[in-house]
Amino acid sequence: MNRRLSFRGGFHVEEFKNTRKSKIQRMPAPERLSIPTLQHIGAPCLPKVKAGDIVDYGQCIGDVNAGLGCPIHSGVSGKVVSIDEKINVFGAKTKHIVIENDFEDRMSQEITPFTKSLADTNLEEIIDIVRKAGISGMGGATFPTYAKINSAVGKVNTLIINGAECEPYITADHRLLLEHPEKVINGTKILLKALGLRQGFIAVEDNKLDAINKLEDLLAGSELIKVKIMKTKYPQGDERQLIYAITGTELPAGKLPADVGCVVFNAETCAAIFNAFIDGTPLIERVVTVDGDCIKTPKNVMVTIGTSYRELIDFCGGLKKRPYKVITGGPMMGTAIWDIDAPITKGTSALLVFSSNYADLYSDTAACIRCGRCVEGCPMHLMPAYLASFAQNRDFDICAEFDVMSCVECGLCAYNCPARVPIVQNIRTAKAALNEKHRKEAEKKIAEEHKYISEGKKAENGNDKQQ
């Protein structure tokens, strides 16, 4: 077995991978889907259907006209009942296309297998397949995958498939690697072909040895794809840490992986690319880990996108305790949600429901005891205790001097803090204030430039008249 790779900083957090042995169960599509028009980074999709329209399974129901973005598709056949604007779980207003399932499973004519072999397929064709399938980063980043491939072509020499899954509780990628390793391997081959590379790496933490063994058996010493075994340590799945662990290159703050010759795709995204290539299936379902001490039967579930959190909880036997906190994503970097009728989206990797016994409480009045644990673990080598204190005093410029914008919000400092200082909340406040300040400065600069140009024109016109 290979050497375990790792990065500087980080910490082994309690894993709680309770569902590691839970096979992926397919949840039947519900009576209604509510599909948000914005599930990716970029512009929202414009609906291609209207209330009353009949749609088929896999039909494209929205797309962006221009700019960054990827289409959305219906995961059922049925009737569009409404297109409503709602506040999503992240607080943004987004249109949702609501479809009533007719349970006829009529397949859309748009779903057509790609008939060429991979060897005969060119970059443009791969990008077209990935874009049409509406694939965006399924690890939670939700960046449109076609755009990531496009921007990496000619710039990168290292492809990394991220199967680290370092967040506690989540085992969706683990189960995917174990149950469908061939999809991840074939998706990697498609990405290698698109990027014109001769080798790619699938990075998996050493708490998933069964999946590592399965991948290595299938790869049988292949030179094209190698499995990289990562030490189980949080946040190993952060792309900066993966790049450092595998290549030894540190990604400077404010730079993208492509700036150091790397590109990273999530393992499930890779499987989605394979599905789109082999039978034309768009991204209409995904694996979600459902866990937390309130859930009766924690599971890994293949869910149709647009299903509500409530229906997913019911599929897992419902609640056995009074919930105190509901989180979409992992407990370290996920978001607490306030609406369990909100839908599962392309970026939902987990749903965690905790009682008050498990939900950690942080206090604005908590006093730092100068233990240094937050500094020791920070993977970005920051001074979280200072940042939190400066942010609390609203000294945002000093936060900027202490490089607050490099914080990746991994949550490790708050997890390690014995005094329960709300470090990440304070850091987020500082980052938001600095972003707002930069936005206003940029607007002011543009306004001054316009004023300068229009005053110059007026002066020119005046001179012309005098002449």
Ligand code: SF4
């Ligand atoms: S949340 Fe930010 S400051 Fe805290 S450990 Fe992670 S990177 Fe460091």
Ligand code: SF4
């Ligand atoms: S871990 Fe908490 S108590 Fe310790 S130095 Fe950091 S902020 Fe202070």
